[in-house]
Amino acid sequence: MRATVKDVARRAGVSPKTVSNVVNGLVPVSPATRKRVELALQELEYVPNLSARGLRNGRSGLIALALPKLETAYSAEIAHHVVEFAHEAGWSVQLEETGSEPVREHELFVKARAHQIDGLILNPVVLEASALERGMTLPPVVLIGEVEQEIADRVAVDSVAAARDMTRFLLERGHREIVSVGGGERSVSAAGHLRSIGYREAMAEAGLPTREIEEADWAPAAAARAIGAFLDAHPLPDAFFCFTDGMAMGALSAITSRGYRVPQDVALAGFDDIDAAQFLGPGLTTVSFDKRDFAGRAFTMLVERMQDRDLEPRLVIVGHRIVERGSTRATVRA
Amino acid sequence: MRATVKDVARRAGVSPKTVSNVVNGLVPVSPATRKRVELALQELEYVPNLSARGLRNGRSGLIALALPKLETAYSAEIAHHVVEFAHEAGWSVQLEETGSEPVREHELFVKARAHQIDGLILNPVVLEASALERGMTLPPVVLIGEVEQEIADRVAVDSVAAARDMTRFLLERGHREIVSVGGGERSVSAAGHLRSIGYREAMAEAGLPTREIEEADWAPAAAARAIGAFLDAHPLPDAFFCFTDGMAMGALSAITSRGYRVPQDVALAGFDDIDAAQFLGPGLTTVSFDKRDFAGRAFTMLVERMQDRDLEPRLVIVGHRIVERGSTRATVRA
DNA sequence: GAACTGCTTTACAACGATGTAATTTGAACG
């Protein structure tokens, strides 16, 4: 049986509260008593019961991290950083997968209210912020990524600007027919929507028509299929701009398996700069941002929010930059 | 303020215990009372406080998943599947990162005892099972991957056999100088150790000398550096057998950036069959196993173990197979 | 030596849910 404060108290010949005081260190305890208690703590291998502590002071020491698809490299990197920051600060992280379903996103708020978690870092997917808007009592929450709302804290990359920058970059390299992948009119994902806007703006500036491959599933396999179908039905464009690196991986596979070369025959660009991007052959030109910083800011914001729930909603935009790698080195049909 | 059983009870005009009975459904409640209580539950949006429940019945509804490096594709895929299975069965998953440090692995047992978690799925890295062996009272735990121990439940791929199979496969393709990457004498990782054994056995069968690039950090970047250094110092071998797909990605990058072609100049094989493996150019020949099944078995075992802690330790070996893709299609210096 | 100070330690209650055992309710029977 696990030892409790009571056991430790008995052994040290003090009251339970004194043990608690030693453990928590908030109330002063005389050196002599402290030593005795500490000895008893060690002897009994005391470990506080977190459920009881959580019940008593209304905090569980747990935050939740909710991501749409855990198996993606992007999610993995974010999870890695968040867990690291949280661990350093003494928090545990509960992992949730929303699978892009708004229902699951909503469940999280319920869960938060169940007191299982003190705060929530949520990467929403769907454009509509319905889960948020009903004037409901929000748990401390920080949104990461794209959602159009002004109710909760948020950390994001400026997707419109980033997509515009990347499109301009491709245009500067002399590409004209640039096909975007992952956005389009029917895109329900906020990120897809915003990146489409940036892409269109840049194409409009250049007086060029847009062409968009709409694909809701941002996984490599789906992108490979979609782009494969496109390649089979259309002449080769100058460049593909995939709205995630994952899709770009699928694109690369679809392109090269048809005997085309990147970047000689067609250029390829991505978004996110996942670890794998630089190890592809050729390396992937992509929109990069500091994911460690991104996660760190989200976590810090959440901590602040948990301390003071009355703060005004804040928005942090994390800088981005275009990283040029092999997939766009050459210019097509110059 | 969140409603409690007491509030609901008052509203429904019954006792708290009756509310609890309705919520839990274990004790029969008359239809009339049930209806009244259910109404009150809805009106007050009652959500049980899990800390209190956990305190009362000693379970938190939380299991922990501890992986060495969350940012790897392998970890991400495992996490994805575990979270899915757990969610279906009504469990939440707390994510932990051990960073391959035995200390952190040990901390987890303490945490489990702290009652924060009811069970633990741990992917240990270090060969020695010291954290386990001291006859300590284990929390319900299932180990995934390679560790030499017989105390706890475990799910794993037969690494020795798999590495031997892959090495034989390369030998059958006519490769002679096969260099392994990620193992070696100094490897402290159990997986590295075991895969080395399989590799050596197959090479010995063929009467060929082994050559091993020892690299403890199984990340693409580290592998790229290590293999790059090797390429700069030695003549090109027939094949590289990387002990993870991640390393193979790094290898591919190092190889192609030096102007060599895969598989024409040198073949390349990996281990794990991560999603990215099929989208590399060329696709990666690798040791594949059903990760969903792998995760599912680990989870099921954990549930069983949580139900009955006196079960004999069990071992589940998940089948593997060689998946041939472009990175080994050709035969060198035939 | 009594009264006062400031510090340490204590007893007690409370957080919310639920098992136990006792009580109430209602139905069925003689």
Next chain:
DNA sequence: CGTTCAAATTACATCGTTGTAAAGCAGTTC
């Protein structure tokens, strides 16, 4: 109509921790 019995409901205690408020205890001061 009174009794018996099963089923539904209740009061109470408890899980382990910690805040509150009161008590204890030195050491000073007058």
